[in-house]
Structure formats: C-alpha cells, structure tokens
Amino acid sequence: MKYDFSSIEKKWQRVWEEKGLFKAESDEKRPKYYCLEMFPYPSGRIHMGHVRNYTIGDCLARFMRMQGHRVLHPMGWDAFGLPAENAAIKHGTHPAKWTYENIEYMKGQLKQLGFSYDWSREIATCDASYYRWEQLFFVEMFEKGLVYRKKSKVNWCESCQTVLANEQVIDGECWRCGKEVVEREQDGWFFKITHYAEELLKGIDGLKGWPEKVLTMQRNWIGKSVGAEVNFPIEGMDEPLTIFTTRPDTLFGVTFMSISPEHPLALRLAAMAGREEEVRAFCNKWSKVPKRELQMEEREKEGVFTGAYAKNPLTGERVPIFVANFVLMEYGTGAVMAVPAHDQRDFEFAKKYGLPIKVVIQPKDQRLDPEKMEAAWEGPGVLVDSGEFSGLGSKEAKEAIVAHLEKTGIGRKKVSYRLRDWGISRQRYWGAPIPIIYCDECGTVPVPKEDLPVTLPLDAQLGEGGRSPLPTLEDFVRVKCPRCGRDARRETDTMDTFVESSWYFLRYASPHEETRPFDPDAIRAWLPVDQYIGGVEHAILHLLYSRFFTRVLRDLGYVEMDEPFTNLLTQGMVLKDGAKMSKSKGNVVDPDTMIKAYGADTVRLFILFAAPPERDLEWSDAGIEGTHRFLLRVWRHVTENLEPLRGASLDEQALKDAASKSEGLKALREKTHQTILKVTEDCGKRLRFNTAIAAIMELMNELNGLLEKTEEEKRDRGFWSVVKEATRSALYLLSPMAPHIADELASLLGEPVPLLGQPWPKGDEAVAQSDTVEIVVQVNGRLRSRIKVPRDASKEDIESQALHDENVQRHTEGKRIVKVIYVPGRLINIVVGGK
Numbered sequence: 001m002k003y004d005f006s007s008i009e010k011k012w013q014r015v016w017e018e019k020g021l022f023k024a025e026s027d028e029k030r031p032k033y034y035c036l037e038m039f040p041y042p043s044g045r046i047h048m049g050h051v052r053n054y055t056i057g058d059c060l061a062r063f064m065r066m067q068g069h070r071v072l073h074p075m076g077w078d079a080f081g082l083p084a085e086n087a088a089i090k091h092g093t094h095p096a097k098w099t100y101e102n103i104e105y106m107k108g109q110l111k112q113l114g115f116s117y118d119w120s121r122e123i124a125t126c127d128a129s130y131y132r133w134e135q136l137f138f139v140e141m142f143e144k145g146l147v148y149r150k151k152s153k154v155n156w157c158e159s160c161q162t163v164l165a166n167e168q169v170i171d172g173e174c175w176r177c178g179k180e181v182v183e184r185e186q187d188g189w190f191f192k193i194t195h196y197a198e199e200l201l202k203g204i205d206g207l208k209g210w211p212e213k214v215l216t217m218q219r220n221w222i223g224k225s226v227g228a229e230v231n232f233p234i235e236g237m238d239e240p241l242t243i244f245t246t247r248p249d250t251l252f253g254v255t256f257m258s259i260s261p262e263h264p265l266a267l268r269l270a271a272m273a274g275r276e277e278e279v280r281a282f283c284n285k286w287s288k289v290p291k292r293e294l295q296m297e298e299r300e301k302e303g304v305f306t307g308a309y310a311k312n313p314l315t316g317e318r319v320p321i322f323v324a325n326f327v328l329m330e331y332g333t334g335a336v337m338a339v340p341a342h343d344q345r346d347f348e349f350a351k352k353y354g355l356p357i358k359v360v361i362q363p364k365d366q367r368l369d370p371e372k373m374e375a376a377w378e379g380p381g382v383l384v385d386s387g388e389f390s391g392l393g394s395k396e397a398k399e400a401i402v403a404h405l406e407k408t409g410i411g412r413k414k415v416s417y418r419l420r421d422w423g424i425s426r427q428r429y430w431g432a433p434i435p436i437i438y439c440d441e442c443g444t445v446p447v448p449k450e451d452l453p454v455t456l457p458l459d460a461q462l463g464e465g466g467r468s469p470l471p472t473l474e475d476f477v478r479v480k481c482p483r484c485g486r487d488a489r490r491e492t493d494t495m496d497t498f499v500e501s502s503w504y505f506l507r508y509a510s511p512h513e514e515t516r517p518f519d520p521d522a523i524r525a526w527l528p529v530d531q532y533i534g535g536v537e538h539a540i541l542h543l544l545y546s547r548f549f550t551r552v553l554r555d556l557g558y559v560e561m562d563e564p565f566t567n568l569l570t571q572g573m574v575l576k577d578g579a580k581m582s583k584s585k586g587n588v589v590d591p592d593t594m595i596k597a598y599g600a601d602t603v604r605l606f607i608l609f610a611a612p613p614e615r616d617l618e619w620s621d622a623g624i625e626g627t628h629r630f631l632l633r634v635w636r637h638v639t640e641n642l643e644p645l646r647g648a649s650l651d652e653q654a655l656k657d658a659a660s661k662s663e664g665l666k667a668l669r670e671k672t673h674q675t676i677l678k679v680t681e682d683c684g685k686r687l688r689f690n691t692a693i694a695a696i697m698e699l700m701n702e703l704n705g706l707l708e709k710t711e712e713e714k715r716d717r718g719f720w721s722v723v724k725e726a727t728r729s730a731l732y733l734l735s736p737m738a739p740h741i742a743d744e745l746a747s748l749l750g751e752p753v754p755l756l757g758q759p760w761p762k763g764d765e766a767v768a769q770s771d772t773v774e775i776v777v778q779v780n781g782r783l784r785s786r787i788k789v790p791r792d793a794s795k796e797d798i799e800s801q802a803l804h805d806e807n808v809q810r811h812t813e814g815k816r817i818v819k820v821i822y823v824p825g826r827l828i829n830i831v832v833g834g835k
Contacts, residue, residue: 001639003632005599009740012754013114021756022116024072026525033069034526035061036505038534038542039076042102042124043083046109048574048581048607049535051591052617055607056571056689057533058115062736063683065116066760072526073116074508076123077103080131080431081497082160082176085466095430096458099126109591113600114739116756121511125500130507131432132453133517134499138435139446140556146192149436149444154423156184161466162426163188168541175541183288188425189434189493193548197222197417199562200547209567211614214539221540223418228402229333230411232257232310234265234321236272241265241310241321244332244416248405249397250339252386253360254317255350257310258303258324260334261286266306266323273307279323286325301326301349313410314387314401324349332416340376341368347376360386361394422545424496429460429468431494439481439488448482454490468492501542502549505529505564518558529565536570543568569687572616574607581619589619601738602628608689608737630697631741634734637704638727638745645727646750648720655725658718664706665713665722670770672726675699676763679733689737696733699726724749732761776827777802779811795822802828 016022037057040050061073077099084095091098103124110117123130141147155164159179163186168175193200201222204215227246234241241257259266261283270279282304303324310319326345327336340350341359350357357370361381368377380394389397389404405411425434433454435447447454457476460469470476470492481488509526510519534542543565550564573580576587594603606627611617638645659666675695682692703726713719728749735742735755747753770791775798777785785807789798799820802808808830815832822828 001635003635003741005601005631005741006596008744009112009114009600012740012743013111015743016114016116016754016756019754021754022073022118023120024074024118024526025070026522027070028525030068030070032072032526032530033061033064034072034529035064035531036072036074036508036529036533038532038538039078039501039504040106041081041083042077042079042099042106044087044102044105046106046591048589048591048619051113051603052574052607052613053533053535053571054110054113054115055604056569056613056687057531058113059604059608059683059689059736060531060533060687061116062739062756063760065756066732066735066758067684068759071116072121072508073118074121074123074511075110075115075117075119076121076504076508077106077125078497078501078504079103079124079126080494080500082162082428082430085428085430085462089462089466094458094461096126099124099430112595113591113604116739121508123504123507123511125432125497125504126430126456128453128455129514130504131500133507134432134495134503135435135447135452135454136449136517137503137553137556138495139449139452141191141552142436142446144556146195146552147189148192149187149189151185151187152423153183153185154188155181157181160428161468162428163423188423189436190421190423191548193422193545194417194419196548196551197224197419198415199551200419200544203547203563207563207568210565211536211568211570214536214543214568214570217539218544221419221544225416225418227414227416228405228411229414230313230337230405232313232319232337234269235309235311235318237269241335242333243335243337244414245337247339247342247398248401248411249383249386249389249392249394250342250360251312251314251337251401252383252389253339253341253358254312254315254319254337255340255356255358256319256338257321258327258336258338258346258349259306259321260327260329261323261325262329263323263327263334265335269306269308269321270323275305275307279304279306282323289325299326301345301352303349303353305353320355322349322353330420331418341370341373342376342378344376344378347373358385360384422496422548424499425493426496427468428494429456429462429470431497432456432500433470434491434493434495436491437479437481437488438491439484439486441486442481442483442488445481445483445488451482456494468494470494498541498545499549502545503553505532505546506550506553506559520558523559527559528561528563531567531569532565533569533571535573539570569613571613572611574617574619576619578618594624598624598628599631599740601741602631605631605693605738609693610690612690613687630700631738633704634700634730635741635745637700637707638731638748641707641723641727642748644714644720645724646748648717648724650721650725650728654718654721658716658722661716661718662710662713664710665719667770668702668706668722668726669767671699671702672729673763673765673768674770676729676733676761677765677768680760680763683736692733693737696730699730703727703730729761731755732758773825775802775825777805777808778827778829779808780831781829784808784811795824798822798828802830 035057037053061071065071079099084099087098088095155169157164157174159177169181174181201224204218225246228248229244231240231242266283270276303322306321308321310321312319338346340346340357342361359368359370362368362384363381383389383392383397389400402413433456435454437445439445460473463469477489479488479490506518510522513519546564553559579585581588606624610623659669678695679692682688731742731746732755743753743755746755752758772788773791775787775789777787785805787801787805812832818831818833820830
C-alpha cells in the first residue's frame with residue numbers, strides 16, 4: 001500500500017472540517033486551555049517562520065485537547081498597515097482588495113498544513129466590525145484622561161510618510177522599511193502608558209512562565225530610576241534650576257550644571273549674561289540632531305557656557321551652568337548636576353572644558369586623587385568632604401541626604417521612568433480612523449459612541465507617493481459638531497497598527513458580539529491566554545502594549561485580569577545556510593514546494609524535530625528527507641503487518657502473559673510505556689517536541705528491530721498484542737505532530753478516529769520501570785559504548801562490565817587507568833593516561 005500523502009492529507013482535512021472538530025466548546029466541566037500564536041500580517045504567502053510558529057502551537061493545542069482540555073485555538077489577521085499600501089501602489093490595486101485576497105490565499109495555506117484552528121472565530125483587524133470597538137476604547141480612554149493630543153518632536157519616516165513610536169525606531173531606521181528616520185515637530189495623539197509604568201514593572205515579577213530575556217528587556221525599557229529632585233538656586237533669577245539625580249550621595253561633589261539645548265531656561269540664562277548669540281547657535285545645532293544619536297555613548301560630549309551660575313544648595317558653592325549635547329529634555333527635568341569625579345560622562349566633559357573635579361566618595365581599598373584620576377569612580381564607597389554625611393556608606397548616605405532635602409524643602413524623593421507615552425497617530429490611509437472631531441467653538445470632541453464606527457472610506461485612492469487621501473476627502477473630513485451642530489472637521493490621522501494587536505486575543509473569546517466588544521462570560525471562560533507563541537522581536541512593542549491595554553480595559557470594566565498571557569514561548573528563527581531566509585540572499589525555502597514534495601506531516605515533523613522551539617532552526621534538505629523516510633517506515637510497519645495487528649488483543653492480562661514469556665517483548669512493553677511518559681512530559685511541561693519525536697523514533701526502531709529478529713515468535717498471538725500496543729501508542733503520540741498519517745494508520749488498525757477526539761494514552765510507571773538500566777560508557781569523556789546492567793548492580797560490577805566491553809578495551813588497551821568516575825544510573829567515565 002503506497003503512502004499517498006497528498007490524498008491522505010486532503011481526506012483527513014475534509015473529515016476534520018465536516019466534523020467541526022476544531023470548534024472551541026464551552027464545557028465548563030473540563031479545564032480550559034487557550035493556545036495562541038501571534039497572528040500574521042496578510043503579506044501574500046506564509047513563510048517557514050510562520051510554519052514553525054503555527055506548528056508549535058498546533059502540536060500543543062492538539063496535545064492538550066487529547067489530554068482532556070477544552071481548547072481555544074483561533075486564528076486571524078493583523079490586516080492594517082503600510083505593506084498593504086506599498087503593495088497597492090506597486091500592483092495598481094486598492095489596499096483592501098490586496099489584503100482580502102491575501103487572507104484567502106494564506107488561509108488556504110494554513111488549512112493545507114492541517115492546523116487545528118477554530119475558523120468560526122476568525123477576525124481581520126481591517127474590518128469595521130473589529131475596529132469599531134477599538135474606537136470605542138479610544139473614546140472611553142479620552143474621557144478618562146488616558147489619551148491626549150500634543151505637539152512634540154516625533155520620529156518621521158520619509159519613505160513611509162508617517163510617524164513612528166520610539167519602540168519602532170531600530171538603530172536609527174524604520175522598523176518596517178529599514179530607511180533612515182528623522183525628527184520633526186507636529187501634533188499627535190498619545191496613549192498614557194506612563195500612567196501604568198509602575199504597575200507594568202511590578203507585574204513582570206509575576207510572569208513566571210515568560211522567558212527571562214523578555215522580562216529583562218521590558219524592565220530595561222520601562223527603566224525605573226529612584227533618586228531625588230533637587231532645586232539649585234540661580235543667581236539673578238527667582239526660579240530655581242530643578243534637576244533629577246539617582247546619586248544624591250554625590251551632591252557635595254557638584255562642580256557644574258548641564259541643561260538640554262531645548263531647556264526653556266537655556267536662552268534666558270544666556271541673555272542675562274550677554275551670551276545669547278553663541279548659546280542660540282549651539283542650541284539650534286543640537287536641537288536638530290535626532291535624540292537617538294545624542295544618546296550614543298561614542299558621540300563626543302560638547303557644551304557651551306551660558307554665563308550663568310547656580311548655587312549648590314548643600315554647600316553654597318557657585319557652579320557654572322552649561323548647555324550640553326548629551327542632556328535630553330525628555331528625561332528627568334532636562335537638567336542634571338555634574339559630578340565629574342563620579343560620573344564618566346561628566347568626567348570627560350570636565351576634562352575637555354577645564355572644569356574642577358571634586359572627590360566626595362572614596363572606595364574601600366584605594367585613595368582617589370582628582371589630579372591623577374584617569375576615569376570617574378562610579379562605584380560605591382564612603383563619603384568624604386560631605387559635611388555631616390561624611391563617613392557614611394553610599395547607600396546609607398543616599399537615604400540620609402534625601403531625608404535632609406525633604407526636611408529643608410530643598411528637594412524631594414523622586415521616581416523617574418525611561419518609558420514614554422505611546423504616540424499612536426499615523427499619517428496613513430490604511431488604518432483605523434481616530435474618532436475625534438475638531439470644532440472651532442467646542443474644541444476637541446470625541447465622536448459619540450452611538451455614531452461609531454468611523455468607517456474608513458474604501459473608495460478612496462492613495463495619493464502621490466502613497467500619501468493618505470483622507471485629508472482631501474470632503475465627505476469624510478466635513479462633519480457637524482456633535483455638541484453644537486456647527487461645521488467641524490474630522491481627524492484624518494489613523495491609529496498605529498500596534499493598537500489593533502494589543503487586544504485581538506480578547507476578541508477571539510466572543511468574535512461575533514455585535515452590541516459590545518466582549519461577552520464577559522466568554523472572557524471569564526477563556527482568558528487569560530494559557531500559552532502565547534511568537535518571536536522575541538515583539539518583546540517590547542507588542543507584548544508591552546498588550547500588557548498595558550489589558551490593564552486599561554480592566555479599568556474600563558471590560559475584563560477582570562491584569563495580565564493577558566500566562567506563559568510565553570519565543571520561538572527561534574528558521575535559517576538557511578546560517579542566515580535568516582530572504583529573497584535577497586536567495587535562501588528562501590517555500591512551504592508550498594515542501595508540502596508538494598514531502599507532505600504537510602513531514603514538514604510539520606521536521607520543523608518540530610530539527611531544534612528545540614526557542615532555538616534557531618537550520619533548514620536542512622537532508623533533514624527533511626530523513627524525516628520523510630521515518631514516516632515511510634511507520635507507514636510500512638502498519639500496512640505490511642495490518643492483518644495480525646488488527647486481530648491482536650489489547651487485553652492487559654494477555655499483554656502481561658506475553659511479556660513474561662519473552663525478554664524482547666518485555667523490553668518492548670517497557671519502551672512503550674517509557675515513551676508514553678517521556679512524550680507526555682516533553683509536550684505538556686517542557687515543550688521539547690524535538691526530544692518527544694526522538695523518543696517515538698527510538699520506540700519505532702525497537703519495534704522494527706524486534707520484528708526482524710523473531711520470526712518464530714510472530715506465530716504467537718501474544719506477540720502481536722505487545723506489538724500492537726507499541727504501534728497504537730506510537731500513532732497516538734505522533735498524532736499532534738503528524739496528524740494526517742496518524743489518523744489514516746489508526747483507522748486502518750480499527751481505532752476510533754479522528755485521534756484528536758480520543759484520550760491521550762496513559763503510561764504505566766510500573767511497566768516502564770525496567771529491571772535493567774542503560775549506562776553510557778566514556779573514555780576520557782568521549783562516548784565509547786553503552787551497556788545494560790541490572791538496576792541494583794554495584795559500582796564494582798558496572799565498572800567490571802564496562803572495562804570488559806570490546807569497544808572500550810580498544811581505547812584503553814596498553815594505557816594506564818588513572819581513575820573511574822561513576823554517576824549512578826547514568827554514566828561511567830574511564831580516565832586513562834599513558835602507558
């Protein structure tokens with residue numbers, strides 16, 4: 001019987017669909033499991049990265065369903081965004097037409113791979129039925145003060161003709177097109193994510209199921225700094241210069257002040273001292289430089305003296321005020337105190353401009369001399385020349401000095417964050433319209449909730465260079481003010497597409513709700529997501545925004561949870577020839593081509609087997625061919641032994657009797673139950689699908705080896721009972737990974753199918769417990785043999801058997817045995833030296 005994978009896969013995909021096998025059930029008696037992979041952008045075709053992501057999720061979803069869970073495993077489309085506009089321009093079509101055609105094609109590709117998605121819950125973020133609720137959230141956030149509009153310097157991508165959030169600028173380039181990003185000033189809408197900074201930071205500690213790398217990235221992005229805000233009086237002015245510092249213990253070492261070129265006091269201070277022209281030129285020069293460039297460590301520190309002086313509030317010393325290119329207005333107060341002895345940046349600046357260096361912290365084991373210092377001492381130590389605080393350690397001094405600042409009214413304890421509010425305005429067409437109206441009489445007015453959605457006009461055509469047509473569409477722009485009825489104009493910016501992906505996982509719980517965003521009972525029944533799967537490149541953008549949005553929706557009364565995703569798996573990339581697949585490198589492997597050549601099950605199995613899920617996977621033509629050969633062996637094993645397998649009994653007593661008569665059958669039963677236990681552990685707890693598959697392969701090897709050696713035993717009905725138990729178990733275990741061939745072979749055996757509707761096999765610990773154990777034998781740390789010994793064998797007996805092993809003797813002959821290292825139940829390492 002030929003393994004016609006193409007016909008078999010189409011057959012079972014049809015059966016699954018007809019039975020509605022993947023529909024999520026709300027049976028409250030069974031535990032829920034919400035498995036979700038990050039939804040794709042409908043770019044036109046899926047790539048191997050998609051295949052890997054979705055195969056991991058599908059394997060897990062199938063496994064959990066067979067484990068007795070009610071499983072929600074949905075799919076949808078992150079459908080708004082620039083690529084659709086760019087493709088529309090390139091192909092002379094409309095973004096909507098291009099997007100929906102791509103969705104249909106990619107949906108067919110996903111079905112071809114046999115993924116167990118509940119397509120009845122499919123969503124596309126470009127549908128008004130989806131983004132109407134996003135607009136509702138915007139209006140309610142506006143009413144709560146969590147959305148505001150301001151003029152600010154923004155990151156501008158000339159190529160994409162739109163604003164980018166800080167998180168979307170990577171090494172000075174647009175995250176989407178890779179072109180240079182510049183800064184420009186304009187009005188825009190912002191989500192107040194900083195309102196949740198502390199809660200987002202604290203919440204990280206509870207994310208026990210997330211990779212530490214992702215948690216660290218989020219902690220660093222939020223960037224909490226605890227310190228003090230201190231007021232330095234300015235000579236000739238009533239208002240002080242307020243600074244933020246994380247090192248109040250160094251206040252006695254301040255020798256100058258640095259302020260941002262954009263600080264509102266910069267030109268006023270210069271005008272007082274008659275240095276306005278020089279300072280203005282400096283400020284104009286550096287105000288045009290993008291912030292990301294100013295933050296580069298290697299950039300030379302430059303400054304200009306304003307001519308003004310401040311007074312150190314603790315010492316009364318007079319310190320000059322400089323405008324410096326490394327101080328950013330966005331962080332802290334836009335002004336910093338400079339302590340060159342204990343800050344490397346200040347040290348370099350002081351050396352360049354001949355400013356004094358004053359040591360106020362001495363390290364434990366050395367004595368700093370400001371005249372001989374070659375670098376700043378930024379570590380802890382004991383305070384010196386610091387008045388009443390001299391002699392205190394750095395940590396103790398920080399607390400004492402802050403207390404003194406608060407007591408005297410000079411300053412106060414302050415917490416600062418690196419996190420900035422999320423700019424969501426985009427000057428693009430293909431996005432969700434921002435539901436705001438501008439009225440000359442009433443000002444900024446949100447669109448009334450009953451008038452939502454503000455629908456994106458689908459008959460609009462992109463302007464020259466992809467410019468948004470919305471500002472030129474009179475029917476769209478001209479509206480009546482909902483408050484006073486006068487002529488008004490509609491906002492023409494659209495929302496950042498990351499807004500849509502910040503809450504889509506919630507909509508899957510009740511995607512057909514027409515009168516509200518979510519059914520509360522459905523949210524309680526399914527959320528939070530139990531396992532979320534996607535790339536680590538989303539660690540800051542999507543994952544942080546989703547955590548923020550979940551909290552906003554909680555505070556708006558839509559959900560009760562704080563965190564959206566209980567467990568997170570960040571899968572590695574799929575590489576070819578050591579590099580990420582790309583058309584420019586000519587190393588792309590097309591999933592359709594592989595499915596046509598080997599079948600979906602082979603592609604799925606190889607993707608899972610080639611590497612642990614969180615590691616990068618190197619594509620191998622030899623590897624996928626080897627995987628296909630394995631499935632052929634499974635196919636031949638069942639089809640060539642079909643008659644005795646179908647006729648064999650799985651009666652437990654028959655199995656025990658057969659195993660008691662034959663060491664080979666006893667070993668096969670042990671291997672069968674060991675494999676069940678291992679695959680269950682690897683799939684359910686460790687997510688190590690590669691080692692689970694390896695275990696199934698080992699079981700099949702032992703099975704085939706037994707069939708080759710025992711012709712006489714095959715005549716015994718008990719023999720086929722044990723073989724059937726192993727075969728049946730292998731098919732059930734293989735089912736989440738290669739579901740089509742598993743269902744086909746199981747049906748040939750007379751098993752109830754589809755296997756997805758059947759319970760997962762149970763491993764028997766007693767049967768799995770072998771009387772013998774396999775010991776790895778190494779010589780000087782290198783594998784030389786494997787031996788089987790009785791489970792209760794002594795170290796001396798194991799050592800003797802290892803030394804008498806034929807292959808081991810070849811590597812120890814004529815050499816001196818230095819020592820023997822034994823790890824009980826696992827390995828023995830024979831260390832040898834010269835003769």
